[in-house]
Every structure is written in C-alpha cells, then in structure tokens.
Amino acid sequence: MRRRLINSTLAVVLVVIAVFGVSLVIVETRTITSSAQERVHSEADRLVAIVDSRLMGSDRITAGVLRDQVGTERYALIEIPGRSPIEIGSKPDGDVIAATAVGEQGETVTVQEPRSRVTGEVGRTLLMIGTVALLAVVAAVLLAVRQANRLASPLTDLAETAERLGSGDPRPRHKRYAVPELDRVADVLDSSAERIARMLTAERRLAADASHQLRTPLTALSMRLEEITLTDDPDTVKEEATIALAQVERLTDVVERLLTNSRDPRTGSAVTFDLDEVVMQQIAEWRPAYRGVGRAIVCSGKRHLRAVGTPGAVAQVLAALIENSLMHGGGTVALRTRVTGNQVVIEVTDEGPGVPAELGSRIFERTISGRNSTGIGLAVARDLAEADGGRLEMLQQQPPVFGLFLSRTRLKDVPAEADPKTIR
Structure with a gap:
C-alpha cells in the first residue's frame, strides 16, 4: 500500500510538472528572445541618435569615439553616405540577432548580437526550472512517504490488533490515529476486544464455578455408590440407590443453575x-x-x-x-x-x-x-x-x-x- 500511495502521488506531481513546466519553458524562451531583440533595437536607435548629433555638430566620427557606446558582446556597422563604413567590435559568426536604424542624415546603423547569448540565458532558465521541478519531486516524495506511513502504519496496527484478538488476546489498545475512518475501525476493534474479554471471563468463571460446585455432589454420589458396592443387603442397596438418585437430581439442578446464572445471573x-x-x-x-x-x-x-x-x-x-x-x-x-x-x-x-x-x-x-x-x-x-x-x-x-x-x-x-x- 505504501508503494501505491507513493507512486500515485509521484505520478500526479510529475504530470503537473510536465504540463506547467513545458508551458513555462516555452513562455520563458519567447520572453528571453523578445527581450534580446528589443535590446538590440534599442542599441541601434541609441547609436544612430549619437551619430546624428555628431554629424549635425560637425564632430569627428570614428570607431574609437563610438567604441564606448557599443556593448562588448555586440557588433555595430555604421554606414555614412560619402564615407567609409565604421565597424565597432567583432562581427559574430553563426546565427545572430540584428537590428538596423536609419538616421536623419541618411546614415545607417546596424547592430548585431550573437544568438548564443540568448541560448545561454534560455539554458540558465531551463536549469533553474529543472532544479525547482526536481525539488518539487523530492518534496512530493517526502510528503507521499509521510502520508503513506500515516495511513499504512495505522492499518498495520489494526491488522495486528485483529490478529491478537484472533489469537485469544482480548486486551483493547485504545490507540487512535487522528483519521476519522481509521479511528472508527479502532473503536469497533476495542469494543469487540472488551466483549471477547467479558465472554472469556464468563467462560472461565463458569468453569471455575462448575468445578467447585460439582465437587460436593459428585463426592456425595461417589460415597453412596461405594456403600452400594460394599453391601449385599437389598434394603440397604435400595436405600442407598434412592439417595444416589436424589444426588443425581441435585447434580442436574446444580448444572442447570450454573448455566442459567452464566447467561443471566438475575434469572x-x-x-x-x-x-x-x-x-x-x-x-x-x-x-x-x-x-x-x-x-x-x-x-x-x-x-x-x-x-x-x-x-x-x-x-x-x-x-x-x-x-x-x-x-x-x-x-x-x-x-x-x-x-x-x-x-x-x-x-x-x-x-x-x-x-x-x-x-x-x-x-x-x-x-x-x-x-x-x-x-x-x-x-x-x-x-x-x-x-x-x-x-x-x-x-x-x-x-x-x-x-x-x-x-x-x-x-x-x-x-x-x-x-x-x-x-x-
């Protein structure tokens, strides 16, 4: 029973984690990707604004001047009409996230960010979700074990109580488990134990009373029968036989009285x-x-x-x-x-x-x-x-x-x- 309770609880928890975990992974992946795209767009807009302001003020625009305006992990390409393109940072290999902005002077700013950075953030998020899911599974297993013990241990105790009753030990245990259904079973078993104890006591009392009360009539009857065996006088035999029959009747009365009192002493x-x-x-x-x-x-x-x-x-x-x-x-x-x-x-x-x-x-x-x-x-x-x-x-x-x-x-x-x- 313990194994079934643990397995069923664990199965429910795993289903819940699978349903909500997959949904959470999808939502977080989309959120991280969208955030990265917005960062790149924001970077391109900010950089084109800087280039516009410098062009309008006739300031010099070089890669060294704009290097501090671009993140170390991003690559920027600035194209100004009539001038050579300006590159800031290293151009990433593989898949990238890119955004392009056009300024008022006709310049074009393109910002790129490697998609591996987004992949890393998604991986860290998945690791965190997996850790939480694992902790949830461990907590579910511990709770399932505790609940299984709480339900299975009382059942084991009740089975032992029933076995003791069957083996002739009618002592009630008066043990309760704070579970109404199990406490009800315990009440019934304790009541049965008390009834069995009363019946056993009555049986032992009847046996003791019978052995004591029958001893005297049997002794008297034995004495009369001995008198019969020791005499040849027909009158004496008849007299002793009559007395013996009276003793038998008394013996029968004793037995009936004992049985009547064992059923109802007031009868x-x-x-x-x-x-x-x-x-x-x-x-x-x-x-x-x-x-x-x-x-x-x-x-x-x-x-x-x-x-x-x-x-x-x-x-x-x-x-x-x-x-x-x-x-x-x-x-x-x-x-x-x-x-x-x-x-x-x-x-x-x-x-x-x-x-x-x-x-x-x-x-x-x-x-x-x-x-x-x-x-x-x-x-x-x-x-x-x-x-x-x-x-x-x-x-x-x-x-x-x-x-x-x-x-x-x-x-x-x-x-x-x-x-x-x-x-x-």
Missing part, C-alpha cells in the same frame, strides 16, 4: 419451599464427612419455616458454608434458623478461630481465602443467594457466623400497604 425460579427439608438434607449429607474428622453438625432454631427461593440454590449456598466450616473452622457446626421481620435467616457457625481481621471485608471476593483453597465457594454462594432475591452476609468474625437471608413471602403476594423495600 431465578423462586418458589415457596419448606426450609426444614433443605436444612435436614444438608445435615444428612455432610454428617459422614464431619464424623470422619471427629466433629459434629447440628441444627436448632425455629422449625416449620417456609421461604421463597430456589431449593437447589439454597442447598448449594448451605453446602458452601458447611464445607467452608469443615475446611477452615473447628468444633461443632451449628445451623440455626430464625425469623426477622418478613425474612427467614439461616445462620451457620462453628467453634473455630474465625475469619482473620484482614479478610473480614473481602471474604466474599473471588480468590480470597484464609488457607490454601480456591477462594471461590463463598463468592459463588453470595451470587446464588442474590440471584434468588436473598443475601448472604458475614454476621460475626469470631466465632464465625454467616447468615443467609431469604424472603418468607413472594413479592406478588405482598399487600398493597407493605413496604417492598423490606422484602429481599
């Missing part, structure tokens, strides 16, 4: 459900794990509560809190249910050292963990709670107390005089 399928059933299910699933490390998990508080939300999502939030207590807490883990206003609260606490002070305000951020863990569990749990219209908070750092707040009434069931701000 929910909240229903009114029995909170005791979800709490007892989680205690039953986690009791073997706690028993294996010599710890206990218990529940207390108000019973027979009904909450609004997605049972699967609530179960995942509780599982994240219970697993967090198993990994980072100590002693007995207690799940307490209570009512505050129009909300039901599920508190999860343990007897461990609690949350470090430096992590208190950041405990729900991704990658934030007090130990060697992923730091994803609590962040995913809060997202799931908020997607259901609830909220997850840390109520106390030492000993740790986490509270899951859920509404007891769906929004469409609220009386007109109720304040919607109190409903989560």
Whole structure:
C-alpha cells in the first residue's frame, strides 16, 4: 500500500510538472528572445541618435569615439553616405540577432548580437526550472512517504490488533490515529476486544464455578455408590440407590443453575419451599464427612419455616458454608434458623478461630481465602443467594457466623400497604 500511495502521488506531481513546466519553458524562451531583440533595437536607435548629433555638430566620427557606446558582446556597422563604413567590435559568426536604424542624415546603423547569448540565458532558465521541478519531486516524495506511513502504519496496527484478538488476546489498545475512518475501525476493534474479554471471563468463571460446585455432589454420589458396592443387603442397596438418585437430581439442578446464572445471573425460579427439608438434607449429607474428622453438625432454631427461593440454590449456598466450616473452622457446626421481620435467616457457625481481621471485608471476593483453597465457594454462594432475591452476609468474625437471608413471602403476594423495600 505504501508503494501505491507513493507512486500515485509521484505520478500526479510529475504530470503537473510536465504540463506547467513545458508551458513555462516555452513562455520563458519567447520572453528571453523578445527581450534580446528589443535590446538590440534599442542599441541601434541609441547609436544612430549619437551619430546624428555628431554629424549635425560637425564632430569627428570614428570607431574609437563610438567604441564606448557599443556593448562588448555586440557588433555595430555604421554606414555614412560619402564615407567609409565604421565597424565597432567583432562581427559574430553563426546565427545572430540584428537590428538596423536609419538616421536623419541618411546614415545607417546596424547592430548585431550573437544568438548564443540568448541560448545561454534560455539554458540558465531551463536549469533553474529543472532544479525547482526536481525539488518539487523530492518534496512530493517526502510528503507521499509521510502520508503513506500515516495511513499504512495505522492499518498495520489494526491488522495486528485483529490478529491478537484472533489469537485469544482480548486486551483493547485504545490507540487512535487522528483519521476519522481509521479511528472508527479502532473503536469497533476495542469494543469487540472488551466483549471477547467479558465472554472469556464468563467462560472461565463458569468453569471455575462448575468445578467447585460439582465437587460436593459428585463426592456425595461417589460415597453412596461405594456403600452400594460394599453391601449385599437389598434394603440397604435400595436405600442407598434412592439417595444416589436424589444426588443425581441435585447434580442436574446444580448444572442447570450454573448455566442459567452464566447467561443471566438475575434469572431465578423462586418458589415457596419448606426450609426444614433443605436444612435436614444438608445435615444428612455432610454428617459422614464431619464424623470422619471427629466433629459434629447440628441444627436448632425455629422449625416449620417456609421461604421463597430456589431449593437447589439454597442447598448449594448451605453446602458452601458447611464445607467452608469443615475446611477452615473447628468444633461443632451449628445451623440455626430464625425469623426477622418478613425474612427467614439461616445462620451457620462453628467453634473455630474465625475469619482473620484482614479478610473480614473481602471474604466474599473471588480468590480470597484464609488457607490454601480456591477462594471461590463463598463468592459463588453470595451470587446464588442474590440471584434468588436473598443475601448472604458475614454476621460475626469470631466465632464465625454467616447468615443467609431469604424472603418468607413472594413479592406478588405482598399487600398493597407493605413496604417492598423490606422484602429481599
């Protein structure tokens, strides 16, 4: 592209120089020739006037007297009736420019100038025009190179940006080139880079969330299947198989929930459900794990509560809190249910050292963990709670107390005089 821009600019300049240069050469040649002819005529008229004045005054007319009146490069022939011709200067050879003037006494003055002098002036003029034309060509080439670089370099940058996007590097460059059309392309590429970055972030987040959220149901399912392989009692096999099927259903719910949240985190399928059933299910699933490390998990508080939300999502939030207590807490883990206003609260606490002070305000951020863990569990749990219209908070750092707040009434069931701000 650079070569085409330079060639096209140079071609335009050469055409302009050829058109105007030839015209200028013709005009200057004619002007120089006309000026030389006028000089010779003027010289002849001036010389004949001098001869007339001397003849009228009876002054002596000789070549020596008139030599100073003729230019060194010109030749003059003075013819006076009854006298010998007077020659001043050397008669030029070759082509000449001549002019003849006749005086009042009948004398004739002829002045000649070699045409080579005119040719020399024309040559100098042509040299000057050629020099100017050459400078114009050089300037045109420099300007063409600059303009080509100004246009080609941004295109190269834009191509590199597009190539980086295609190779999986979605960082926007935010570089502009002071050319509206190219800046528009740069804007589109930067917008595309930002969209690709968001999609890649969402995909990585979904993968991380899926690996974390699926780990617990898969572990529980694996434990049930191991129980089936280790027993020959049909009743035990049937019971464990039933529990395994429930785990498969929960696993399916987890996958669907993750996919739904990845498309639109605000999308929910909240229903009114029995909170005791979800709490007892989680205690039953986690009791073997706690028993294996010599710890206990218990529940207390108000019973027979009904909450609004997605049972699967609530179960995942509780599982994240219970697993967090198993990994980072100590002693007995207690799940307490209570009512505050129009909300039901599920508190999860343990007897461990609690949350470090430096992590208190950041405990729900991704990658934030007090130990060697992923730091994803609590962040995913809060997202799931908020997607259901609830909220997850840390109520106390030492000993740790986490509270899951859920509404007891769906929004469409609220009386007109109720304040919607109190409903989560």
